[in-house]
Amino acid sequence: MRMQRLFVSTPRILGRESDTRKDPAKIVISLSDPEAHLGRDKLKVYRPLYTVQYMIAPKSHLIMSYCCEAAANDTGTLAPMIDKTQRIVGGKLRTVMADAAYCTILDLQDCQLRQIELLAPVQSNSFTESKTKKRVERQIDRNQFAWDETERSYHCPAGHRLDYKGQERKQRHGGRSIIQHRYRCSPSHCQGCELAARCVSNPSSGRTIKRLEGQELIDGQRETMNDEQVKERYQLRGQTVERGFADAKGNRGFNRFHRRGLRRARAEMGLLVLAQNIQILDRLERDDVKPEQSNT
Ligand code: SF4
Structure with missing residues (x-):
């Protein structure tokens, strides 16, 4: 199974202030959608956001489960998604592939507890790499x-x-x-x-x-992800990882939610996932009937 994530905005609002959620006096909410998280999207636009995750089967590309949260990031969503997927499929996942955002100590502990192999790099996406690079220029890295x-x-x-x-x-x-x-x-x-x-x-x-x-889990994970065989297996994720969201955005025009509020955002996501899965099933059936014409 592979985890993907996407930020989808509700209609844009103007005006901004830094988001310091821990201090109630400084909490800023969107008047157009108070349930959404206020933050910057991938285009650096300050707006109300919901974050969406998919868990996708590696061969069929069926979306096995999804979640939609009013949150700034994906922290803490891995274990609930795993549990949800296992409930849906009525079985046990053996391996989950995800990006670095899903590779915290708590994520690794959660997977260990469930006896699931987590293949996810430690701090290796472009954002953390550039942050690390800046830090290294300034300071001898803690890894030394x-x-x-x-x-x-x-x-x-x-x-x-x-x-x-x-x-x-x-x-x-x-x-x-x-x-x-x-x-x-x-x-x-x-x-x-x-x-x-x-x-x-x-x-x-x-x-x-x-x-x-639990730092030793992160250190061990870093070593695991440096293994050549693991790297090869992890390539499977890269081959299809953004496919579900690319389809949602490119083919279905899903760049923003059309209603406000978490309940409606989740309902819209559910309908979108249903439509995507119907298309995938249709494609699988056609491939099965006429495999020679398959381009998948
Ligand atoms: S931590 Fe060690 S290497 Fe760094 S400045 Fe102090 S003595 Fe030197």
């Missing part, structure tokens, strides 16, 4: 700090051991949370270090590295 499992601490590129400085709980989607640990290199090391200019913005504070609980 070696984790020592025995000492449960990091060693910096200059060979110094970082000290444990504490932890905090970070909130995640759906009321879930994850613990983040902090490690810091002693300022006495950083101040005299020849790498300091590229490593730490303020040597008198020392470089800090954060590590999420």
